[in-house]
Amino acid sequence: QKEVEQDPGPLSVPEGAIVSLNCTYSNSAFQYFMWYRQYSRKGPELLMYTYSSGNKEDGRFTAQVDKSSKYISLFIRDSQPSDSATYLCAMGTSNTGKLIFGQGTTLQVKP
Amino acid sequence: GAVVSQHPSWVICKSGTSVKIECRSLDFQATTMFWYRQFPKQSLMLMATSNEGSKATYEQGVEKDKFLINHASLTLSTLTVTSAHPEDSSFYICSARDPLGNSPLHFGNGTRLTVT
Numbered sequence: 699q700k701e702v703e704q705d706p707g708p709l710s711v712p713e714g715a716i717v718s719l720n721c722t723y724s725n726s727a728f729q730y731f732m733w734y735r736q737y738s739r740k741g742p743e744l745l746m747y748t749y750s751s752g753n754k755e756d757g758r759f760t761a762q763v764d765k766s767s768k769y770i771s772l773f774i775r776d777s778q779p780s781d782s783a784t785y786l787c788a789m790g791t792s793n794t795g796k797l798i799f800g801q802g803t804t805l806q807v808k809p
Numbered sequence: 810g811a812v813v814s815q816h817p818s819w820v821i822c823k824s825g826t827s828v829k830i831e832c833r834s835l836d837f838q839a840t841t842m843f844w845y846r847q848f849p850k851q852s853l854m855l856m857a858t859s860n861e862g863s864k865a866t867y868e869q870g871v872e873k874d875k876f877l878i879n880h881a882s883l884t885l886s887t888l889t890v891t892s893a894h895p896e897d898s899s900f901y902i903c904s905a906r907d908p909l910g911n912s913p914l915h916f917g918n919g920t921r922l923t924v925t
Contacts, residue, residue: 742902744913
């Protein structure tokens with residue numbers, strides 16, 4: 699079993715839809731949770747960063763962490779074609795920067 | 810915000826040659842940088858942790874003599890792929906964290922290496 703599981707998709711939605719992306723993990727020591735967006739042939743771009751459990755909102759993006767269930771989510775409201783990318787969850791046990799990544803979910807938002 | 814610059818963005822080399830990739834932190838000093846590798850349609854896998862002024866720490870299965878890491882200053886780490894082979898063709902991405910505050914990792918734009 700991988701430490702971090704993420705459905706690779708692809709996920710296709712119409713413009714304006716609410717998108718839900720998820721990851722599960724097995725290591726209960728993970729404390730830091732991130733979501734990155736990666737466009738083709740580019741490095742990952744940080745979207746959301748959460749420490750421990752709870753929700754965090756930034757514009758159209760909401761990140762949720764449920765440590766009891768070892769489950770994290772990223773919601774995208776009013777999705778746009780420009781949101782089409784691969785979304786990677788990542789997590790770590792400390793803030794030293796060593797992260798374990800999910801496989802990434804490819805999202806396509808159709809106009 | 811924190812910016813990490815990586816150079817070159819792509820490189821093609823012949824088997825047996827060596828390739829150097831640079832990673833710079835542009836607006837902060839990074840005592841630690843990280844090198845990841847990403848194969849097509851796969852996730853990022855940590856290769857090594859680059860420590861300024863000391864030896865890099867390699868992940869299990871990564872050959873330290875093949876992937877030479879040098880972190881000679883607080884803003885620059887280099888990864889040299891020595892005696893490259895086609896199976897080394899991949900997307901190499903560096904990252905760094907601003908040690909001031911509680912900021913997360915920021916990534917460079919990656920280097921696509923193709924070994925022919």
